[in-house]
Amino acid sequence: MSIVSCQHLDKKYKKQYALKDLTIELEENRIIGLIGRNGAGKTTLLKTLAGQIVPTGGEVKVFGENPFNNLKLSANTIYVDDQMQFSLEMRIHEILVAAEMFYENWNRELADRLIYYFGVDRYDFHDQLSKGMASTFNAILGLASRCPLTIFDEPTTGMDYSVRQDFYRALLKDYIAHPRTIIVSSHLLNELESILEEIVLIKNGKCILHESIEDFKEYAIGLSGDKNVIQSIVDHDVIIHEKELSESQVYIAVDNHLSEKDITGLKQQGVQMTSVEAADLSMFLTNDTRGGIDDVFKSS
Amino acid sequence: MSLSHPDLWSVVNKQFKYKWMSYKSVFQGLMIAQIIAMVFSLFGVASSSMGFGFIDLNIQYITGDFVFFFTCLWAFFISVALDRNENRLADQIFVTNSWSRHLANVVFIVIANMIGTITVVTASFFVKMIHIWIFGIDGFIFFGEYTLPGMLIFFIITFFYLILFSSLGYLIGSIMRQGKLIKFGVVLFVGGPLIFTDNSYLIPLFQFFGDESSVIWFILKILLTSMLAIGLTTLVSRRLEVQ
Amino acid sequence: MVLNHDSSKPIYVQIAEWLETEILNDQISTDEKIYSQYQLADLFNINPATAAKGLNILVNNGVLYKKRGLGMFVKERAKEQILLRRKNENLMNMVRDLVQEADYLKVDDEELMKMIQQIRLERRGES
Amino acid sequence: MFDLMALLPILLFLILVIIVVSIVSKGTYSPNNFFIRRRNVILTGYIAVLSLVSIVYFITVHTQAVVENNEIGNLDEVITDFEEAYQHHNLDHESVKVMNEWTFSSDLEEISIEDPFSAYQLHVENTDQVSDIKVTQFMMNVDHPIINLIPNANVSFQEMSGHILIEEPRSHVEIKVIYEEFPIRQIKDISMFHRDHLVGKRGEESYRQHILIQVPEDVEVNEVSY
Numbered sequence: 001m002s003i004v005s006c007q008h009l010d011k012k013y014k015k016q017y018a019l020k021d022l023t024i025e026l027e028e029n030r031i032i033g034l035i036g037r038n039g040a041g042k043t044t045l046l047k048t049l050a051g052q053i054v055p056t057g058g059e060v061k062v063f064g065e066n067p068f069n070n071l072k073l074s075a076n077t078i079y080v081d082d083q084m085q086f087s088l089e090m091r092i093h094e095i096l097v098a099a100e101m102f103y104e105n106w107n108r109e110l111a112d113r114l115i116y117y118f119g120v121d122r123y124d125f126h127d128q129l130s131k132g133m134a135s136t137f138n139a140i141l142g143l144a145s146r147c148p149l150t151i152f153d154e155p156t157t158g159m160d161y162s163v164r165q166d167f168y169r170a171l172l173k174d175y176i177a178h179p180r181t182i183i184v185s186s187h188l189l190n191e192l193e194s195i196l197e198e199i200v201l202i203k204n205g206k207c208i209l210h211e212s213i214e215d216f217k218e219y220a221i222g223l224s225g226d227k228n229v230i231q232s233i234v235d236h237d238v239i240i241h242e243k244e245l246s247e248s249q250v251y252i253a254v255d256n257h258l259s260e261k262d263i264t265g266l267k268q269q270g271v272q273m274t275s276v277e278a279a280d281l282s283m284f285l286t287n288d289t290r291g292g293i294d295d296v297f298k299s300s
Numbered sequence: 301m302s303l304s305h306p307d308l309w310s311v312v313n314k315q316f317k318y319k320w321m322s323y324k325s326v327f328q329g330l331m332i333a334q335i336i337a338m339v340f341s342l343f344g345v346a347s348s349s350m351g352f353g354f355i356d357l358n359i360q361y362i363t364g365d366f367v368f369f370f371t372c373l374w375a376f377f378i379s380v381a382l383d384r385n386e387n388r389l390a391d392q393i394f395v396t397n398s399w400s401r402h403l404a405n406v407v408f409i410v411i412a413n414m415i416g417t418i419t420v421v422t423a424s425f426f427v428k429m430i431h432i433w434i435f436g437i438d439g440f441i442f443f444g445e446y447t448l449p450g451m452l453i454f455f456i457i458t459f460f461y462l463i464l465f466s467s468l469g470y471l472i473g474s475i476m477r478q479g480k481l482i483k484f485g486v487v488l489f490v491g492g493p494l495i496f497t498d499n500s501y502l503i504p505l506f507q508f509f510g511d512e513s514s515v516i517w518f519i520l521k522i523l524l525t526s527m528l529a530i531g532l533t534t535l536v537s538r539r540l541e542v543q
Numbered sequence: 544m545v546l547n548h549d550s551s552k553p554i555y556v557q558i559a560e561w562l563e564t565e566i567l568n569d570q571i572s573t574d575e576k577i578y579s580q581y582q583l584a585d586l587f588n589i590n591p592a593t594a595a596k597g598l599n600i601l602v603n604n605g606v607l608y609k610k611r612g613l614g615m616f617v618k619e620r621a622k623e624q625i626l627l628r629r630k631n632e633n634l635m636n637m638v639r640d641l642v643q644e645a646d647y648l649k650v651d652d653e654e655l656m657k658m659i660q661q662i663r664l665e666r667r668g669e670s
Numbered sequence: 671m672f673d674l675m676a677l678l679p680i681l682l683f684l685i686l687v688i689i690v691v692s693i694v695s696k697g698t699y700s701p702n703n704f705f706i707r708r709r710n711v712i713l714t715g716y717i718a719v720l721s722l723v724s725i726v727y728f729i730t731v732h733t734q735a736v737v738e739n740n741e742i743g744n745l746d747e748v749i750t751d752f753e754e755a756y757q758h759h760n761l762d763h764e765s766v767k768v769m770n771e772w773t774f775s776s777d778l779e780e781i782s783i784e785d786p787f788s789a790y791q792l793h794v795e796n797t798d799q800v801s802d803i804k805v806t807q808f809m810m811n812v813d814h815p816i817i818n819l820i821p822n823a824n825v826s827f828q829e830m831s832g833h834i835l836i837e838e839p840r841s842h843v844e845i846k847v848i849y850e851e852f853p854i855r856q857i858k859d860i861s862m863f864h865r866d867h868l869v870g871k872r873g874e875e876s877y878r879q880h881i882l883i884q885v886p887e888d889v890e891v892n893e894v895s896y
Contacts, residue, residue: 071395422720
């Protein structure tokens with residue numbers, strides 16, 4: 001069953017499009033990574049799914065219904081980001097009480113254990129927490145509420161490396177025990193990729209790729225070798241990324257659709273073939289230019 | 301994972317509880333407003349002077365009027381702030397939609413105003429008692445007897461005044477949240493004349509409610525005005541996204 | 544075992560190979576239930592779907608069989624299956640690469656055989 | 671005891687609030703929530719103190735004489751009677767309320783009256799009914815509690831110089847009135863800022879103070895005003 005369905009979604013702020021003709025279908029009970037650069041429209045898309053933003057065009061359906069102002073959606077969705085603003089008059093333990101009241105699947109034991117493990121002070125006010133602590137608490141809230149649709153928008157902002165690892169591990173373990181649809185957005189893929197099932201790449205308000213993570217890892221292939229040899233065999237259109245290693249040597253990432261003949265040809269000409277790491281690939285695909293930072297410094 | 305299908309009223313109920321938990325300061329505000337009003341009342345609530353022959357008679361009225369008016373202002377301001385952006389953001393973390401939020405706000409206003417009413421009535425007697433304790437009972441003239449019907453009227457009229465102020469505050473708050481320019485406009489066109497004119501244009505408004513001596517008509521007027529205000533509020537904030 | 548996320552081998556292949564190794568080392572014997580996709584996911588901190596993909600490789604290779612609602616079990620003669628396939632596929636592929644490299648370096652058959660024998664001798668000496 | 675019945679709405683409202691609040695906050699989802707409990711305790715304490723004081727008010731104060739009707743009944747009749755009575759200086763009439771009397775003895779042929787503030791309606795009468803000087807402060811006989819709060823005139827006589835001195839009356843009088851609150855007054859159609867309800871429509875007429883000075887027939891009186 002498709003839990004999220006967006007058709008030609010537009011969202012315009014003033015004169016600028018945050019989402020433009022975005023179409024996407026997400027299936028139930030998966031962990032989906034939403035990857036894009038800052039400003040690509042990740043937050044706008046996620047907030048639209050959470051019913052907090054009205055799209056200016058197109059159609060969005062979550063659980064088969066329009067999410068805006070929808071009680072059923074609200075009861076089954078939690079949206080977690082680092083901007084969550086709780087009542088200034090409530091302490092952490094009071095917020096937990098409120099969450100338990102609202103969310104049917106709330107697991108108090110899990111919340112209490114995580115709070116204890118991560119060392120969040122129950123008697124603090126939310127705005128007294130440090131940035132990392134606040135993110136940790138928000139993430140705990142997102143986990144313990146066990147909503148059928150759980151959305152984490154850049155959940156690890158401000159967290160330490162070890163806390164991030166712990167959080168992703170906790171997310172995976174709780175997902176294994178209670179499968180549900182979890183969307184995690186990030187501008188970085190590497191720490192996240194192992195727990196993902198699917199990946200969605202978004203660039204300039206458009207969904208440019210939606211694949212299973214395993215397919216994504218085989219999506220591209222890296223070629224390094226003689227510039228002329230590679231350019232003679234590889235079609236220019238399929239080049240995703242290009243980096244000059246030296247005068248004559250070049251590294252190129254291409255769509256993994258080369259024919260057997262091309263592959264043997266390249267191999268025979270001494271071109272090295274490597275797989276492209278998912279994190280690198282996502283970066284290549286979401287970058288605006290095909291080259292890298294080196295191109296900036298290249299004297300023409 | 302099975303979906304939960306919340307019904308509106310259970311969500312309203314939960315949201316009310318949530319507000320009850322999260323707006324502790326509303327009642328601190330009530331107490332502070334009323335305590336300030338009671339202190340002011342120690343100097344007499346209103347006085348009028350007149351001359352009998354050549355005796356200049358200064359009459360000091362001891363009533364709970366200050367408490368009443370301060371509580372009306374309290375009702376107004378808590379309602380302006382009730383649906384403010386920070387609160388909508390805080391609401392939105394948990395289960396809500398605009399209907400449930402407005403209904404929960406209305407329930408909250410009604411219950412807060414019930415508490416407001418009971419404190420207005422009792423604080424009025426508190427003010428009188430303090431005067432009597434300080435100056436002794438012999439120095440006073442007593443007008444008006446608190447009979448059972450009188451007390452009922454006291455409660456009912458006070459409660460509906462608070463509801464009136466609250467619903468107007470709720471409406472003005474929602475209009476102000478439509479945009480920075482509108483906020484500025486509201487402050488300019490509502491606040492400006494209040495400060496810089498003699499407010500004579502408000503007299504018909506005050507007379508509409510304040511000169512109504514029929515309880516039934518009074519309640520009807522307030523109910524209609526309040527429902528209109530809250531209806532307008534839901535209309536105004538219908539497609540308001542949280543920024 | 545720790546997965547090598549940077550390896551060119553996909554993670555699900557690494558999972559399949561690890562399971563095969565477990566079977567070869569008699570950690571799991573015939574008709575015994577093998578790890579579920581969720582256990583594997585938890586064990587290796589990967590998405591259950593990735594783990595399932597690893598298990599499916601073994602089902603397709605005839606190493607495991609499914610019992611509806613109960614999970615996956617090790618087939619009879621699974622070890623032989625694994626050995627056979629590894630010989631036919633992995634080893635042959637490696638030999639193919641070996642021969643290609645040998646050709647590239649102009650090493651003839653005799654020399655290559657000698658090199659192999661020498662390595663084998665060294666290994667025997669070690670053990 | 672009937673007065674205490676008026677407390678019933680407080681009680682009813684309290685019960686209503688308690689019921690509503692307990693219904694909406696039931697399902698004790700936060701039994702140990704100290705901060706919410708503390709807020710509730712403070713609020714309950716505040717209401718309890720106010721309610722208790724209200725009960726004290728009803729028990730101790732509410733039985734005080736309450737000025738029910740601030741309009742004086744047959745005022746016109748009283749005024750006519752009073753006019754007639756004081757024209758004839760007949761203070762022994764039911765329409766006249768004598769507030770104070772002073773008697774001074776004097777052998778002087780000539781006395782003068784000093785009334786620096788002209789605070790009273792002053793009448794002087796040479797009569798053979800008195801042998802000494804008799805000063806009477808009086809007013810119309812209306813029954814109103816404010817009358818009791820109006821201070822007495824202070825009249826003294828200096829035997830040496832023959833001055834009757836009507837000293838400065840206390841020109842500024844504070845009266846404290848305990849009154850109903852705005853919501854009740856509204857329904858009773860009473861405005862706080864019209865004094866009619868307090869002193870009656872013809873209040874000024876009826877509260878006017880008079881002083882009658884009676885001296886023996888053969889004494890000459892000089893009225894002196896400063």
